[in-house]
Amino acid sequence: MESFSLILAIVVVTALAFDFTNGFHDTANAMATTISTGALKPKVAVAMSAALNLVGAFLSVEVANTISKGLVDENGIRPEVIFAALVGAILWNLLTWLVGLPSSSSHALMGGLIGATVASAGFGAVHGDVLVTKVLLPAVAAPVVAGLAAMLATRFSYGIGGKAEGDATRKGYRAGQIASAGLVSLAHGTNDAQKTMGIITLALIAGGAIAPGSNPPTWVILSAGMAIALGTYIGGWRIIRTMGTGLTELESRQGFAAQTSAATAILASSHLGFSLSTTHVVSGSVMGAGLGRKGGVVRWSTATRMAVAWVLTLPAAALVGALAESVTDLGDWGTAVVAVFLVGSSAAIWKRSRREVVDHTNVNGTDEAAGVVTTAIAAVTPPPAGTVTLTEGPAISFPSQSSGPAPAVAEVTAPAATAVPPAATV
Secondary structure, eight states, X not given: OXXXXXXXXXXXXXXXXXXXXXXXXXXHHHHHXXXXXXXXXXXXXXXXXXXXXXXXXXXXXXXXXXXXXXXXXXXXXXXXXXXXXXXXXXXXXXXXXXXXXXXXXXXXXXXXXXXXXXXXXXXXXXXXXXXXXXXXXXXXXXHXXXXXXXXXXXXXXXXXXXXXXXXXXXXXXXXXXXXXXXXXXXXXXXXXXXXXXXXXXXXXHHTTSSOXXXXXXXXXXXXXXXXXXXXXXXXXXXXXXXXXXXXXXXXXHHHHHHHHHHHHHHHHHHHHTOOOOHHHHHHHHHHHHHHHSTTOOBOHHHHHHXXXXXXHHHHHHHHHHHHHHHHHTTOHHHHHHHHHHHHHHHHHHHHHHTTSOXXXXXXXXXXXXXXXXXXXXXXXXXXXXXXXXXTTSOOEEOOXXXXXXXXXXXXXXXXXXOOOOOOOOO
């Protein structure tokens, strides 16, 4: 068993806390569309996702090695640096969860690590080639590739299926959607759980507990997998609502196309050791699936907010990580101050979230206002048939073209008829 110091123990606990936030922050990646289309009940969906995240954590260590051996120079990195990096990542995760934005936990972690490392050892301690090839380029390419794949898959499914909308068709796509959601959960475990493994391994190396270049110990793999699984089971309902119904409206076959495309991209990147953002991949695939159906509309106001959050994630987490490192560099009392700040800020964010509770009972609701594109489409769409009531005449009924609840009755006030004087009497 490795030799632990107090600061090393604090870093490990903080890393597992980040892994927990990563779990509930990214539950939406696997299960948002499955929940929004009704393929699975919310609590069943998150339980299934949690179990598969745990299994996925044991399938590979390539991404963990990218973080522990490739992104920053192991030599000269102190455990306090890693602690500061985790502070930046956790706070960004919690803030974006509070506002329901599906930002990248992976990039928050990378940003925090880069900012803390630069503050401690300078820019030379960051391996720029690894940052560009295995973090930044995949961040740009992943949502585009996954989105195009999902859009083509959606169009293909509607093309070969025609207008078949019977019970058997819907059940078939729902079964496929459940299977593909499970695959995304498994892929998420192989990618995101490994990032925490890499951070803990880097901390163990920095603290002298294991030799440089070591793979993650078994207990690290197990604890990281359990932490992300527990966070997944808690359910990040705010982000699930945004991803499932706030971004676009999906049918079962669209959800199946989106999740299959996302799972393929994530598994391929894990095999290559890319520290890919599963959030970027799934968000891109959901938008692609939304655009792949004729008449489908993406809420671009939500997509724009998400894109802004993606751009800000790395620099924001890096800034917090650098500031935290500057304080921890003052000594043990500085580390204690940062720890108190982290706990206090996390508690304040949680308390603020209680003002508007989002859970499994209201996860499919959305208060998202229609954007410009949505409003324009609605403006040229014929209104539902209804009944026009004239105040001075009989009601005129128009036949409805769709089933469902009776539409609202529109009342139009007609001008009163002008009285005609009686004819003159001769």
